[in-house]
Structures are given as C-alpha cells and as structure tokens.
Amino acid sequence: MIRKAVPEDSRRISEIKGISWRTHYLKIVDPKYLFSKIDICEKAKDYYDQIRNGKGIFIVSENAGIIDGYIILKRLDESKAVQIGAIYVEPYFMRNGIGSELLKYCEILTHELEFNKIIVWTFQDNVIGRAFYS
DSSP, rough: OEEEEGGGGGHHHHHHHHHHHHHSSSTTTTTHIIIIOOHEEEEEEHHHHHHHHOOSSEEEEEEETTEEEEEEEEOOOOSSSSEEEEEEEEEOOOOSSSHHHHHHHHHHHHHHHTTEEEEEEOTTTTTHHHHHHH
C-alpha cells in the first residue's frame, strides 16, 4: 500500500535511509561520513518535524504493516517543479517493484497538484540509482 507518511513513520524512514546509504554508497561516500555523520535518531526527529509541518511530501510503501520504502518530494521555490529529495527501499525488499510503485504514485500526485516537472539527481557513481531512473 502506498500512502502519505504520518509523523510516526519518521523513525522507520530514517532507518531505511541509514541502511540504504551504508549499503549502496560505501564505495561512493567517505565511510567516516556514513558511519559517524548519519545519525538515525537525529534524522528521525528532523523527519518527524518536516512531516508534521508539511515541509515536503513524504510518501511511504507499507506491506504487511512494515514500511519498506519511501520517497520525499520537495517543492522548488515558487516554480511548478518538485525535486525527488530521496527515494529508498529497504535493501532486503529491493527488486520487488516497490521503487517503481513509489515513483508512479509520485507522478500521479504531482500531476494532481499541478506540478509540471519532476527533478531528480543521484551520484554519478550510483549505478543502481541511475539504472532505476533510466
């Protein structure tokens, strides 16, 4: 099930971010950053506040009561564009179409909200991410 996130989802969202970054970016990002600067507890608090205050659009994928992926959309100034600030699937659940479902939901939602452009970026060396977006 794809749904809008609620503040109580913030802990799980931050867990997925930390696990995903450490799994996929170990050869791209300095390990010191990955293991000392990504503070899951602090990120959970930050996400809690962002979701509660409507700063960004947080969408989660939930199956059997477990959040297994998420996407965050950020409005860009006053333009009719949004940026995908993050899209991650718990590595254990990857390759099951969850990322594609999140992206489809995002496309429908941005159309409903009358945005006309979705911007995405990823690390040049992020082979998995680049293949997903292609």
